[in-house]
Amino acid sequence: MSTHDTLAELLSEHGRSYADEAGITLRDNPSPLYQLLVLAVLCSTRIKADIATDAARELFRTRLRTARTMAATDWQTIVDALGRAHYRRYDESTATALLEGAELILRRWRGDLRRLRDEADGSPERMRELLQEVPRIGPVGSGIFCREAQGLWPELRPFFDDRALEAASELGLPSTAKGLARLVPPDELPRLASALVRSGLKH
Structure with a gap:
């Protein structure tokens, strides 16, 4: 599966931020x-x-x-x-x-x-x-807020915690924050980060 297809599937299945869900x-x-x-x-x-x-x-x-x-x-x-x-x-x-x-x-x-x-x-x-x-x-809570x-x-961008980066690597997506940031517009970064965390929790 191409990076584009993987990203589209990820955002379609998991691309809702936790803030939006709340x-x-x-x-x-x-x-x-x-x-x-x-x-x-x-x-x-x-x-x-x-x-x-x-x-x-x-x-x-x-x-x-x-x-x-x-x-x-x-x-x-x-x-x-x-x-x-x-x-x-x-x-x-x-x-x-x-x-x-x-x-x-x-x-x-x-x-x-x-x-x-x-x-x-x-x-x-x-x-x-x-x-x-x-x-x-603590570190987890501050990470959730920043994500x-x-x-x-803008000074927080791009923010992906270890769990999100690990999920990205498993999906064959870039495993660095800067690499992931190149995949979506800046205002979509929270959705992508949340989608990766949700994806990681499913495994």
Whole structure:
């Protein structure tokens, strides 16, 4: 199969970003950026990605879409929303992490992750370090955020984590971030990265 055909099949079968699945319409605004961070927190535990995205949608349906509304919500409301999405093993600790994270984001960046971006001053490495100051966000969670946000923030491009690169190699696609970036337009990079991760999870 040619590279073109492999890419077309990959995107057709798996080419939905996790942000889109969680109901996040990504824009360079505080609310959707915060929602993406919430998704990254939820995906940072040992839990299936579809349960994490369901939990994100449930939180957003509960109107917890900004750091301010999250910080003003009582802990039990968050636990209940996570439970409705069957995010049960980690519901209590995750509710605590979300509350503490919202308070940090309000205190440090006034609820706007674009200020985190400004603090990183164009450095993807510094951005990941700052993201990891948020409770529950480690290398995996910061990678999820950057993978999805690269469509908005050019300094993150191209971003493919090890899991995506491994899947690309197995499919016979370029196994470097720069090589993969040549296959699609910049705004399609989050879809390609997510498709590779989803493909890797199937094997």
